[in-house]
Every structure is written in structure tokens, then in C-alpha cells.
Amino acid sequence: MQIIDLRERSLTPAEMLAAVPRAAAARAEALAAATEIVAAVRDRGEEALRDQAERFDAVTGHDIRVPAAHLDEALAAVDPEVRAALEVAIERVRRASGAQVPEPRITEIGPGARIEQRWQPVGRVGVYIPGGKAPLASSVVMNVVPAQVAGVTRIALASPPQQSAGGRVHPTILAAAALLGIDEVYAIGGAGAIGAFAYGVDAIGLDPVDVISGPGNNYVASAKRVVAGVVGTDSEAGATEILVVADAHADPRLIAADLVSQAEHDEQASAVLVTDSPGLADRVAVAVADAAERTAHTARVGAALAGPQSAIVLVDDRDTAVAFSNAYAPEHLELHLEDARNAASRFTSAGAVFVGDQTPVSLGDYMAGSNHVLPTGGQARYAPGLGAYTFLRPQQVISYDHDALATVRDGIVALAEAELLPAHGDAVQARFATPA
Template sequence: MRTIDLRGRELSPAGMLAAVPRATQARAEALETATRIVDDVRDRGEAALREQAERFDRVTDHAVRVPAEHLTEALASVDPTVRAALEEAIVRVRQGSEAQVPAPQITEIGPGARILQRWQPVARAGVYIPGGKAPLASSVVMNVVPAQVAGVQHIALASPPQADHDGRIHPTILAAAALLGISEVYAMGGAGAIGALAWGVPTIGLDPVDVVSGPGNNFVASAKRAVAGVVGTDSEAGATEILIVADASADPRLVAADLISQAEHDEQASAVLVTDAVELAEQVAVEVDRQAAATRHSERVRVALDGPQSAIVLVDDRAMATAFSNAYAPEHLELHLVDAEEAASAFTSAGAVFVGDQTPVSLGDYMAGSNHVLPTGGQARYAPGLGAYTFLRPQQVISYDREALASVREGVVALANAEVLPAHGEAIEARFTA
């Protein structure tokens, strides 16, 4: 991992953003490629999907619309321990998601005048589950459960076909879908799957969805940008990010382990340590080298850690570390600080904040009850992670009786005339003239 030394520098907010390690060129290239793939699916439908499956997944002649028996067989054969873990994750994520559904509220503006604020679920959601380098069965839980809690009636799930499984979706992903009662499943991956969910593919019975959600690599995230405006999307949950803010009290072994845990997702994954403790930084660098060499996906980890998106960042003090973290706006933020609980409130921009060295990101990936589909690429400055609210639309229902309308009659007419929109005022007056 490279080292970025910011000590002794006075950085403006713009300067802090410029110092953030990002693989910007890779993201720009991903958007260009993803847009072409999405457009191809829009124009050629199933034929494009099959060509993409052959090119990217090494699969031909597979069932794009997954037969029901594939789901049944996967659930029957899943390891009992894995099934129990999925069932527990479902319970926990359902609890966390239920807190995200607002209750309807009525505001009495005046006598006979009220506004009902309600949250309506979308009719149809499409969820994307990665299955390339890692078959993310946990992402089935993270996407489907919030949609179900929100009240979505129709959920379509897409995941890449697997050459190692005769063109089927990974069986653990299918088992998780079956556990949740999802029967509309498609074996299609990457940016093409996002395009298919957004535009629909009549020949396989896929109708367009209203919202697309789910994590993936930078191509999947870019595909969401390409279909924005056609459908709603969650935040662009692209290649994973972890930023750890640590002080001298941190355990370098745990810091290194957590950096590596996210680096194993993808060669484009970002792993960043921010600290004012030089000795800790040196110890973490040694631990990263030692642990990375021993882990199963060591080559993938090494590429991610050596990339421009990963670094050890040296800062002067806690204030600078906080400012850097808020500028970076990481997907996952871990606080390895002596006063982590008290310090957490200052870290305002992050997809999710993991407080203390006993709350690793890995916990959030599976069993914390929080959602692991989170904004990347700095979007946590303005965008939330996935939740039940992703599938809800706030809607106002306005109700005035005649007396209530009469009380604002003069004001509405005055404003309409001031804006040179007299018909607006005339629509009010029509209710008070014979």
C-alpha cells in the first residue's frame, strides 16, 4: 500500500477532496462500457443477454428465466449451517428494515384543511445479486427483505449464470431466493442485467421494473447511472470501499485484517487507513503484507491494495482525520479509536459507521441487521444506503372542504395574478360563482 502524507498541510475542502485516493480513470471507462452494454440490451433484448453471457460468463444455451425446479433443488441441497445463517440474517435485517418505514401522518393546516403524508411502495422492484468473484447470497437478503418490508408486491431477481454450475445461478443464491419466496429469477449478470431490469425483455417474460437495487462492480454501478431516469435506482453501490480511522490505541493486526477483508472482494476494491500514529501505520503495513500473503485470494487482495484507490494516509491529528474521512465519504467507515463511541458523531459522511474494534465491516456484511448495500465513490456525502425507503415513494394527499378553500381564496388568486397565470385563480373563483 502506498502512503499519502498530509501532515503539515492546510487543506481546503476542495484540497481535501483532491487528496482522496480514487481510481477515477477506471470509473470513467466503466461508465462508457456499461452504457454500451445497457443500450445493446435495450435494442436487442435476449440476443444481447446471451451474447454477453457467452463473453463474460463463458455460458451458452442456458435458461435465462430460471425454472422453478432450480430454486427447489437449490434449497433442498443447501448446507444446513448456511441455511440457518441465512434464516438468522433474514430475521435481523427484517428487524432493521422495519424501523425504516414511516407511519402515515396527518397535518391539520386549519379547519377543514388537511394533508395526509403517506409512503407508497413501488409496484415492481428488480434486485441484482453479484455472483462472479463471490456468490453473494447475503445480498439476496439485503435487497429482498427491505423491498418486502416496504410492501413491494413483485420482485425480480437477477444474478450471473455460472459456468461451474452448468449455466445456472450459484445454488446458494438460489437457495436464499427460495427461502424468501422469490420465484421470478433471471440468470443474467453485470451491466446487461441492469439494462434488462430497466427496459424489460419480453421474450423471457421480464417486464420493466420501477426500481433497480443491488451491489456489484464498477460496471454494475455505472449501468445504474445509464438507466437513471428510466427507473429509480438505489445509490451506485460499486466496488467496495473501507476507510479505517485509527489512533495509537488500535491493534494493527485487526486493522490489517479488516482492510484485507474488503480488498478480497475485487481488484478495484478500495482500502484506506487514516491515522496520526506513524508507528501504527508502519505496523499495519507489515501486517497487511503478512496477512495478505496467507489469505486465499491473495493475488486479488494484492492488486486492490497496490491500486491507486488504496493507501495509508498520515494526518496531523483527529480533526484532520475526521475532515479527510468526511471528504472521502466511504462506503464503510471503521473507527478504531480509544473513544470511538464519543467520536462517532463527528463522522457525518459514510454509508455505514462501524464503531470500535469489535464491530468489523464483516459483521455488517452478514449479521449486524444493518444493510450492506451502500453508496460508493463519495456518494455517501448525499446518498443513503439501501433500505425499505428505497422502495417507497412519499406521497401527499390533500383534502380541503369549501370553507377551508374560501379561507385562502383571496391569497391564491393574488399569487396567480402576480405570476401572470390567471386561469389558476379562475379555477378557484369557479367554485364560488354560479
């Protein structure tokens, strides 16, 4: 891992942002590729999807629309322990998501004047579930449950066809979908799936959706950017990120384990440590190298750790660590600090914050009850992670009677005249005119 030394430097906010390690070239490449892939699906539909399946997944002749029998077979065959774990995760995420649905509220502005705030679910959602390097059955739970809690009644799911499964979607992903009652599933991977959800594919019975959600690599995240405005999306949950902020009291072994756990997702994954302890930095570097050699996905982890997006960052003090973290705005932030609970409030920009060394990101990935679909690429500075609110549209329902309108009649007319929009005022005055 590279070393970024920010000690004895006074950085402006812009300079701090510039110091954040990012794989900018990889993201630019992904956007260009995703633009072409989405356009092909929009223009050529099923033909493009089959071409992409052959090119990216080495699969031909498969069922793009997953037959119901595949779902039934997958649920019947799933390991009982895995099924039990999925059921626990479903229950926990359902409870946490329920807290994200606001109750309708009515505000009485005055006699006869009221505004109702209500939250309407979107009509149709498309959920993307990665299935290449890691078949993320847990992501089925993280996406489908909040949509169901929000009240969405039409949910479609897409995941890549697997060459090793004869062109079927990974069976554990199918089992998770079946557990949640999802019966509209497509064997479509990557950016092509995002394009298919956005524009629909008549030949396979796939109608366009209103909102697309789900994690993926940088190509999936970029595809969401391409279709923005055509369809709503969650945040661009691209290649995973972990930022660990640690002090001299932290355990280098645990930090190394957590950095490697996220690096195993993808060669583009980001793993960053920020510390004011040079001694801890040295110990973590050794521990990471050892853990990377022993893990199952050694080559993938090594590529991620050696990339420009991963680093050990040395800072002078806690204040600089906080400033760096908030500029980075990581997907996952772990606080390995002696006073982690008290310090957590200062770390304001992160997809999710894991407080203390007994709260690893892996907990949030599976069983915490929080959602693991989170913004990447610095978007946590302004965008939330996935939740029930992702699938809700706030609406204002306004109701004034004649007397209530009369109380603001003159003000409306005055403002309309000031803005050179007299017909606005006329529309109000018409309600007080005597019929001819």
C-alpha cells in the same frame, strides 16, 4: 499501499476532496462499457443477453429464466449451517428494516383543511446479486427483505450464470431466493441485468421494473447511472470501500484483517487507513503485507491494495482525520479509536459506521441486521444505503372543503397574478362563482 502524507498542510474543502484516493480512470472506463452493454440489451433483448453471457461468463445455451425446479433443488441441497445463518440474517434484517417504514400522518392545517403524508411501495423491483468473484447470497437477504417489508409484491432477481454450474445461477443464491419466496429469477450478469430490468425483455417474460437495487462492481454501478430516469435505482453500490480511522491505541493486526477482508472482493476495491500515528501506520503496513500473502485471494487483494484507490493517509490530528473521512464519504467506515463511541457523531458522511474494534465490516456484511448495500464513490455525502425507504414513495394527499379553500382564496389569486399565471387564480375563483 501508497502513502498520502497530509501532515503540516492546511487544506481547503476542495483540496481535501482532491486528496481522496479514487480510481477515476477505472470508473470512466466502466461507464463507457456499461453504456454500450445497456444499449445492446435495450435494442436486441435476449440476443444481446446471450452474447453477453458467452462473452463475460463463458456460458451458452442456458436457461435465462430460471426454472422453478432449480430453486427447489438449491434449497433442498443447501448446507444446513448456511441455511440457518441465512435464516438468522433474514430475521435480523427484517427487524431493522421495519424501523424504516414511517407511519401515515395527518396534519390538520385548519378547519376542513388536511394533508395526509403516506408512503406507497413501488409496484415492481429488480434485485441484482453479484455471483462472479463472490456469490453474494447475503445480498439476496439485504435486498429482498427491505423490499418485502416496504410492501413490494413483485420482486425479480438476477444473478450471473455460472460456468461451473452448467449455466445455472449459483446454488446458494438460488437457495436464499427460495427461502424468501422469490420465484422470478434470471441468469443474467452485470450491466446487462441492469439494462434488462430497466427496459424489460419480452422474449423471456421479463417486465420492466420500477426500482433496481443491489451491489456489484463498477460496471453495475455505472449501468445504474445509464438507466437513471428510465427507472429508479438505489445508490450506486459499486466496488467496495473501507476507510479505517485509527489512533495510536489501535491494534494493527485487526486493522490489517479488516482492510484485507474488503480488498478480497475485487481488484477495484478500496482499502484506506487514516491515522495521526506514524508508528501505527508502519505497523499496519507490515501487517497488511503479511495478511495479504496468507489470504486465499492473494492476487486479487494485492491488486486492490496496490491500486490508486487504496492508501495509508497520515494526518496531524483528529480534526484532519474527521475532515478527510467526511470528504471521502466511504461506503464502510470503521473507527478504531480509544474514544470511538464519543467520536462517532463527528463522522457524518459514510454509508455505515462501525464503532470500535469489535465491530468489523464483516459483521455488517452478514449478521448485524444493518444493510450492506451502501453508496460508494463518495455518494455517501448525499445518498443513503439501501433500506425499506428505497422502495417507498412519499405522497401527500390533500383534502380541503369549500370553507377551507375560501380562507386562502385571496392569497392564491395574489400569488398567481404576481407570477403572471392568472388561470391559476381563475381555477380557484371558479369555485366561488354563481352558476349561470
